Amino acid sequence: MKKHRLLYLAVILGFVFYSMWAYQSSLTPYVTFAQAKSSKSQVQVKGTLSKSNLIQSERNSLIFALRDEAGEEVTVVYKGTKPEGMDQAESVVAIGRYNNGQFHADKLLVKCPSKYQGSVNK
Amino acid sequence: MIGYIGVALALIVSLVASGIYYIAENNNNTSRKNVHKIANLSYIISVGLLGIAAFYLFYIILNDKFEYAYVYGYSSLTLPIAYKISAFWAGQEGSFMLWAIFHAIFGLIIMRNSEVLPKVMTVFSLIQAFLLLFILMKSPFMMLTENNLDGIGLNPLLQDFWMIIHPPIIFLGYAALAVPFSYAVNGILIGNHKSWLTYATPWVLFALSTIGAGMFIGGFWAYKVLGWGGYWAWDPVENSSLVPWLATAALVHMLTLAKVRVGAIRHSYVLTFCSFILVLYGTFLTRSGVLSDFSTHSFADEGVGGLLGVTVLLFTFISFTLYISKYHTIPSGNLYEKASSREFILSFTALTLVFVGLLVFVGMSTPLVTKAFGAPKSLGTDFYNNSTLPVAAAIAGALLISIFISWNGIETLGAKTYGLIVVGMLLGLATASYLKLTQPLIILTVCLSFGVLAANIYAIKKQKMSYAAVCSHIGVAVLLIGIMASGAGNKTTNITFTEGQEQSVFGEKISFIGTEVSTNEIYTNFKVGTNGTIVGALTKLNKLGNPAAREPGIYRNLLADIYIAPAHDESEHTGEELTLTKNQVLTKDNVILKFIKFKMRGMDGSEPVRVEALIEVSEGRQIEEIRPELTNQDGAILGSTVMAFKRYEIHIIGIKPGEGKVIVEFRDILAAANAEQRRLEAEVSYKPLINLVWLGTCLITFGAGWAAISRVTNKRQSLEMGQSPIAGTNNKAQ
Numbered sequence: 118m119k120k121h122r123l124l125y126l127a128v129i130l131g132f133v134f135y136s137m138w139a140y141q142s143s144l145t146p147y148v149t150f151a152q153a154k155s156s157k158s159q160v161q162v163k164g165t166l167s168k169s170n171l172i173q174s175e176r177n178s179l180i181f182a183l184r185d186e187a188g189e190e191v192t193v194v195y196k197g198t199k200p201e202g203m204d205q206a207e208s209v210v211a212i213g214r215y216n217n218g219q220f221h222a223d224k225l226l227v228k229c230p231s232k233y234q235g236s237v238n239k
Numbered sequence: 240m241i242g243y244i245g246v247a248l249a250l251i252v253s254l255v256a257s258g259i260y261y262i263a264e265n266n267n268n269t270s271r272k273n274v275h276k277i278a279n280l281s282y283i284i285s286v287g288l289l290g291i292a293a294f295y296l297f298y299i300i301l302n303d304k305f306e307y308a309y310v311y312g313y314s315s316l317t318l319p320i321a322y323k324i325s326a327f328w329a330g331q332e333g334s335f336m337l338w339a340i341f342h343a344i345f346g347l348i349i350m351r352n353s354e355v356l357p358k359v360m361t362v363f364s365l366i367q368a369f370l371l372l373f374i375l376m377k378s379p380f381m382m383l384t385e386n387n388l389d390g391i392g393l394n395p396l397l398q399d400f401w402m403i404i405h406p407p408i409i410f411l412g413y414a415a416l417a418v419p420f421s422y423a424v425n426g427i428l429i430g431n432h433k434s435w436l437t438y439a440t441p442w443v444l445f446a447l448s449t450i451g452a453g454m455f456i457g458g459f460w461a462y463k464v465l466g467w468g469g470y471w472a473w474d475p476v477e478n479s480s481l482v483p484w485l486a487t488a489a490l491v492h493m494l495t496l497a498k499v500r501v502g503a504i505r506h507s508y509v510l511t512f513c514s515f516i517l518v519l520y521g522t523f524l525t526r527s528g529v530l531s532d533f534s535t536h537s538f539a540d541e542g543v544g545g546l547l548g549v550t551v552l553l554f555t556f557i558s559f560t561l562y563i564s565k566y567h568t569i570p571s572g573n574l575y576e577k578a579s580s581r582e583f584i585l586s587f588t589a590l591t592l593v594f595v596g597l598l599v600f601v602g603m604s605t606p607l608v609t610k611a612f613g614a615p616k617s618l619g620t621d622f623y624n625n626s627t628l629p630v631a632a633a634i635a636g637a638l639l640i641s642i643f644i645s646w647n648g649i650e651t652l653g654a655k656t657y658g659l660i661v662v663g664m665l666l667g668l669a670t671a672s673y674l675k676l677t678q679p680l681i682i683l684t685v686c687l688s689f690g691v692l693a694a695n696i697y698a699i700k701k702q703k704m705s706y707a708a709v710c711s712h713i714g715v716a717v718l719l720i721g722i723m724a725s726g727a728g729n730k731t732t733n734i735t736f737t738e739g740q741e742q743s744v745f746g747e748k749i750s751f752i753g754t755e756v757s758t759n760e761i762y763t764n765f766k767v768g769t770n771g772t773i774v775g776a777l778t779k780l781n782k783l784g785n786p787a788a789r790e791p792g793i794y795r796n797l798l799a800d801i802y803i804a805p806a807h808d809e810s811e812h813t814g815e816e817l818t819l820t821k822n823q824v825l826t827k828d829n830v831i832l833k834f835i836k837f838k839m840r841g842m843d844g845s846e847p848v849r850v851e852a853l854i855e856v857s858e859g860r861q862i863e864e865i866r867p868e869l870t871n872q873d874g875a876i877l878g879s880t881v882m883a884f885k886r887y888e889i890h891i892i893g894i895k896p897g898e899g900k901v902i903v904e905f906r907d908i909l910a911a912a913n914a915e916q917r918r919l920e921a922e923v924s925y926k927p928l929i930n931l932v933w934l935g936t937c938l939i940t941f942g943a944g945w946a947a948i949s950r951v952t953n954k955r956q957s958l959e960m961g962q963s964p965i966a967g968t969n970n971k972a973q
Contacts, residue, residue, distance in 0.1 A: 121578060136598055136626040143622035144605070147615045161617050210533075212617070226533075 145212060150189040153215045161212045162191070162220065183209060183220075191215070195222040203227055242299075242380035245292030250371035252285035257364035263357040264429075275354055282350060282364060286343040289371065293340055296333065296379055300326050305387040309333065309379040315392035322393050325403040329393055331526055331543075332379035334406055339370040341407075341414035345442075349418055352438065358428050362421040369550055377543045395779040395788035401460040409453030409480060413518045415446040416483065419490075420515035420558070423508055427561045432504050432569050437954060439511065440494050444947035446514070447491055448940050450484045455936035466776075466791040466804040468731065468924050470932065473623040475530050478603040479521025485596035486514040489589040491943075496585040499646070502572035506589070512558040517600075519554060523547040524603060533606045533617045581646045588637050591630055598626045628680050635687035635719055638712055642694040642703065656697045663693025670720075674728035674927055681723045688723075691716035707949060711942030718935025724928035731924040733806075736765075738917040745925035747794070747801055753917070763805050763919065767794040776805050776921075799927040806920040815906070816892065819854065821899035830887060831857045834901050837894070838866075850894055852901045856883040867891045867903070 148160045164183030179195040193211050203209070206227045213222035259278035263271060296309075300323055305311045313326040313333070328337040346363055353360045396402075419439035426435035457477065458470035471477060490510035497503035524530055527544025575582035602618050609616040639660070643650055667689030671682045695713050698704055704712075734744055736751035743749075747768050755762040755775070762775035776792035794801035819825055819834035826832075835853040851868040867881040869891050878891040886907060893902040 132594065132629065135629065139622050139625040140601070140618070143619035143625070145617045145619050147617065159619065212619075 149187060150183075150185045150191045151187070153191070153220060156215065159212065159214050159223075161210060163208055163210045164191070165208050166206055179203075181209075183211065191220050192218070193220045193222050195225055240380075242292045242295040243375075243378055245288045245295065246371055246374050246378070246380075249285045249288035249292065250368055250375065252281050252288060253364045253368040253371060256281040256285055257361050257368065260353065260357045260360040260364060272354075275357060278357065278360065279350055279353065282346060282360065285364070285367070286347060289339060289343050292374075292380075293336060296327060296336060297324075299380075300324075303390070305390045306382055307379070308381045308383050311383060311387050311390045313390070313393055315390040318390075318392055321400075321403060322398050325397070325406075326393055328406045328410075329397055330379070332374065332377045334410065335370065335373045335377060336379060337407060338410045338414055339367065339374060341411055342367055342370055342417060345414055345418055349421075349438075356422070356425055356429075356434075356438075359421045359425040362424045363417060366417045366421070372546065373543055376546055395781065396464060398779070398788075399460060399464055401456050401463070405453055405456045405460060408449050408456060412446040412448075412450030412453060413483075413522075415442050415449065416487065416515045416518055418442040419446075419511045423511040424558060424561065427508070427565050427569075430565065430568055432508075433501075436494055436497055436504070436507060440491075441947045441950040441954070443487055443490055443494060443511075443514075444943050444950060447484065447487045448943035448947060450480055450487065451936065451943060452940040454480050454484065455933070455940065458936075459933060462929075463793065464788070464790050466789055468729070468791075468802055468804065468922075468926075473599075473602070473620045475533065475603050476525045478599050479525050482521060482596050482600050482603070483514050483517040485592050485599070486510055486517055489592035489596065490514055491946075492585045492589040492592070496574065496582060496589075500572060500574055500582055501570035502574050503586075505566075505569050505571065506574075508562055508569065510589075510593075512555075512562065516551060516555050516558070519547070519551045521603075523551050524607070529607055529610075533615075577648070579644060579649045581641070581644055584637055584641045584644055588634070588641075591633050591637065595627055595630050598630070599623065628678075628684070631719055631722075632680050632684045632687065635684050635691060635716065638691045638716060639687055639694055641712075642691075642698050645703065652697060656694070659693045659696065660690045664690040667720075670724065670928075674724055676723070676727050678727060681727050685720055685723050688716040688719045705946065705949065707942045707946035709942075710945060711939050714935045714938025714940075714942055716935070717931050717938060721928050721931030721933075721935050725926045725932060728927040729924060731922060734921055734923050736919045736921060738919070741766075744923050745799075745801060749801070749803070749923065751917075751919045751921075763792070765792055765794075765803055765921075767801055767803075768796075774801075774803060776803055795930075797930065799925055800929050802924040802926055804922045804924075806922070815904070816902060817905050818900055818902050827905060828907065829858060830883075832905070833857075834899075837896060837899075837901075850891075850896075852891060852894070852903075854889065854901075854903075856887065856889070858884055865889060869894065 145159050145161050148156065148162060150162060150164070153160050153162050162183070162185065164185040166181060166183065179193075181193055182190050183193050184190045193209075195211070195213075208228045210226035210228065211220060211222040212224040212226075213220060215221075256278055259274060259281060263274040263278050298304075299307050299310050300314050301320075303310070303314065303316055305314075309330060309332055310326075313329045314323055318326065326333070328334045346360070346367060349363065350360060419435075419442050422435040422439045426432055454477065457480075461472070462468075462470040487510075490507060493503050493507045493510055497507050523544070527547055529544065574586045577583070602622055605618045606615045643652065664686045667686035668682070670689070671685045676682050676685065692713060695709050695716075698709050698712075699706070703709075730745060732744065734742060734749075736742065736749070738751050738753055741748050741750040748766075750766045752764050752766050752773070755764060759780045761778040761780065763778070765774045765776070766772070767774050772794060774792040774794045777790040779788040779790075781787035789804075791802055791804040794803070815827070817825060817827060817832065819832055821834055821836065824831050824833045833855040835855060838851040838853065840849040840851070849868050849870050851866050854865050854867070856863050856865055861884070863883045865881045865883050867879050867889055869878050880888055880890045882888055888904075888906040890904045890906075891901060892904050894900070895902075
């Protein structure tokens, strides 16, 4: 019985530690643009669409400028189709990493003024 | 006003009913019956008042009363009747209403037992009062100051059959979980820790079936409509249904164990409380706006967030305080004697399901918790995929082992059955190698799941478990194979199609055969496969004629889907993109383009912002000046199309004022007409065995629903035979 208990404990601890490792490696902090630029790992940034630069969609990619609360601007490149409601967006959340002067987004969340109008883009 | 007053009165009467039910039990026998009658009557009145409010909401939607903010926001004159009905629950306000209605109806059903257990209704009516309070705080009956002739209409993404039925099915499950919760609280209050189990079981199974079905329908819709190629994104709104569902699934196994082991009653209490509280918690997360920067679906907070948070804390506090205070009176005991027993497998399964639930719970709560300690952090979906994979393998393993173990211990199954299982696992290995799956855990899970399928043939033959349980278990194995195969075996590529030309993609011949345009829809059609099946990717247009929703084209096959998501082709333009720099010439074929300057208008806000670009186009010795412009109208950026020499179409798609650059789309319509061939870029994916995902989920839902029905009939039979409802159920059933 005691041996069994130890075995169970070992298995459970194994699962728990594995999960903790998986958790640690997927944690994406919400940062300011300044922090995003100095960070090498995946981060999440939020900003409003900068009016000085209009959205420009090139073949299969979307390039636009975001401005954060501190007034800093960053160019976001997103490979994929333009999310619905991008033009009316109140603010845009981009998840990805900063590289070579641009923020390469893997995922965009468009925050619309209306209630249930978000859209999914991966 | 009718609606609002109806809900407000229903709230008051629910509270009154809750109180009367409470004192009904404490009265002496003669007056008890009368008090109880009054309690029932007041409950029925509160349901009636809610019913009036609900009918009124239907009335204002169906009669286009756009002076109501809710109707204006979710309906419109031209909306088809089916979507007008679904507009009832399309928004936050209406979906609370729907939840409350189901809750009220379930109350009428369990009211029949209330003479024996009146305090069940005390709890149940109290929950109803909270639901009604949510509706008051977030009323669908708010009026707008100005009268509108037409509404905004339902989000085109939600205009889909599956989105009509998805919310009602989910809310059936959410509402159903309040029933076992009420029975469990009552069980603790009156100190009868056994009788509630039998009453609760069919409701738990019903909730398992409906929440499951709701999630799966949501996933099916996401796959069919959203076009990113998946059915599950670990979004908080999805997780908030998954976590209570996992808790409910664990509870089902504990309730089964509780029939033979009193030790499982404590666990059943905790899981019953958790499953309902998790529903409230999920509602809080997705509707309070706390995750609005992390989820694509979250509702923005409009006043109900704080109340929801308080409700979660309150119900957690009440139920667990009661549980702890009566803990010593609840029967205790071991869950199992030895590892080779059905009891152990049941405990192990419940533990595994709780563990998965905990992982998802921690994941979905991360932004909230990290926010409390500083900068909020989100969690990548890798976490969910990585951490649940080994647990998926464990669940498949448990399902397989459960066949070998009966209540009495290990069983020998005979060479034939072992042979069958080995053949099944080899088939799994063959499937994995065919799909070129490489990750060991995925291969293991697929093999074990195939083994489970083989082993369950034996289980059916020997009636080892109830057919309903076997059905759900086969469903889990089928689902796991589907998830692993379609996920890890998924292949995606970007293809540029030329109209009419056939290309071979993932072993299928695909050609783009053109578009079909109607007033509010555009179909981009592809011919796929040897039989030349036409597959259309749909673009829905809004009132202004702009694309509002895009659905992929799916070539459905028994063994694999070909999933085609065209890249944007917003206008009919398929010209070439050119970047012009100020005062520099650019030669394109036999045309020379020169961008001279920008002219901005409306920067002072007096009119819509307009940017005009002066471009010189010269062909040979002729020069023409054109002035295409970009307008920003109510947030929508529109570019005008200008012709030069009646042959070249020029359209601005972007500008960089800072760098003095303008990006235009240039198209030689004469050449285009001559070529008459259109090109289209599309993302094509190969999704092997995706149908097993749908089949598996159907089997799980069906099995759980079947079990719920058989529990109800079992209970009725045993009551008719004069037995106590607890003793009458089948010990073998799982």
